[in-house]
Amino acid sequence: MSYLVMECHPGYAVLLDEEGRFLKAANLRYEIGQTVYDPVLMKDTPEKQRHTIRWISSGIAAIAACFLLLFGFSYYQNYMRPYSSIYLTINPEVRMDLNRQGTVVELTGTNEDGETLLEGYDGKGKDKVTVVDELLDRAIEMGFLSDGGRVSFSVDSPDETLFQEYGTELRTKVTEHLDGRITITIEIVDYKNGQSQEEPESSSSPNSSQTDTSQPESVSPSPPESSQPAVIPPTSSSTTDYNDTDYGPNNDGVTDYTPPASSTPPVDTDYGSGSDGVTDYTDGNTDYDPSNDSDDDSDNDGDSGYDGDDNDGDDADDD
């Protein structure tokens, strides 16, 4: 292709090519009218079109970035962020942080045995039930859990329905998992208010070796209308009250401080909760006054009011 030099400027030359294009090129000591063959053409200045392409591409990139951010955030919210926690207590205590989907995002041993239990175990990304089952297997293997043992799940969740759901799921699944191997007591507790979840069904396996009559509260089916285990008043002293405790998560809210009425007769005391409101100070039946009734202390008739081994609190019948 030959070019005809049309115009010369200090900075550039205008060339005409054979196809009728007028072009600017580097003026390599050209003269007007000269024919040149290998000029250094000026590159096109960036066109407007390029800008629109850049705008469009940058816009698409921005939108894509926004979507990524949004999806990333929702993914994080759903899958990465701990949403609820389950505290598994056998003797080893293990905290499982769960995301919204109920998948374990973090496992921590909260006591030494818990750390031992978790050693070499990776439960991240597994479902909570799987993790619980595997942890229980490990606990059995390591000797932390044996037949008749007790497992407590303390569920820390932001809302009540999730607690109920997790509790039911854990109870049924763990029972299923351990069915036929060992029998244990499963306890579901709300982490925040210490209330234990009602048991929708017996956690015991059908062989009923575990439904010991000595532990009626923990294993027998509770009345479904109460959220607390029903208190069965002990009718005989042979019944142990081990599980009817007023302390800790098993607190049924009913204090059993007053001993059963049948064991000892009530004392006529003027102090405390047993006060009958009748004081016996002015009944004249005193041994200190000048108006001491003639029966002296020499023959103590037990009416002194001091020793109350048979004091029925009603001195009037002595007068």
Place this chain on the structure above:
Amino acid sequence: MNEEHKIVQHVYAAKEDIQAADRLIGTYMPFIKMETAKFLKRPPIEGHDDELSIAMIAFHEAIGGYSRTRGAFLKYAAMLIRNRLIDYSRREQRHSRVISLDAPAGEDDITLGDTLADERDPYEETSVRDATRAEIEELTRQMQEFGVSLSDVADNCPKQQRTLDACRKALQYAKENPELLDVLLQTKKLPIGQLTAGSGVERKTLERHRKYMVALLLIYTNGYEIIRGHLKQVMKGVAAR
């Protein structure tokens, strides 16, 4: 800051006015030389080093391409100069194994070029060049009547092959109807309406390349045989279609 502002004003003026652009290049010649020297690692010799010409057209390009959003003009120009020089040196690399005609041949004070048989006739060449120059100068003068310079035409020239073909089509129609060329010469106006109707080229295309069309049509009026001879390809392309 203030200095920079003045440059920006000059650059924006140079975008519109070719003389201003030439003046600006003249003013900043030391800067262009300095940038070239940075690249060559030696001061460039005016009229000898192609690199200096490359740097100058890069500066010219920078004037055209600069906008305030691109930051300081001189930095932009320096970047463009450097890039163009790199492009040029890469282009020239393929000739690196070729011996220069200016290389000395033998012991005498003659160069390799002098030992070759000269097929060209320098006298004829000079006369042809002079004739061409006369034609071009006449064309430039005539174009000035239309308020169009060759630099404008170069800026206005179609870049897409499709647009170029469309312009050629219009030109072909004008060539077949010489009265249109007379109308152009008499009224000093481009008969766009007739060209559009006759050639079927879109009016917008012609309007956008009005200056280019003026130059092309003028070349195909009387005279300008040498330029037309150079442009033989233009009509060949249309005839082939």
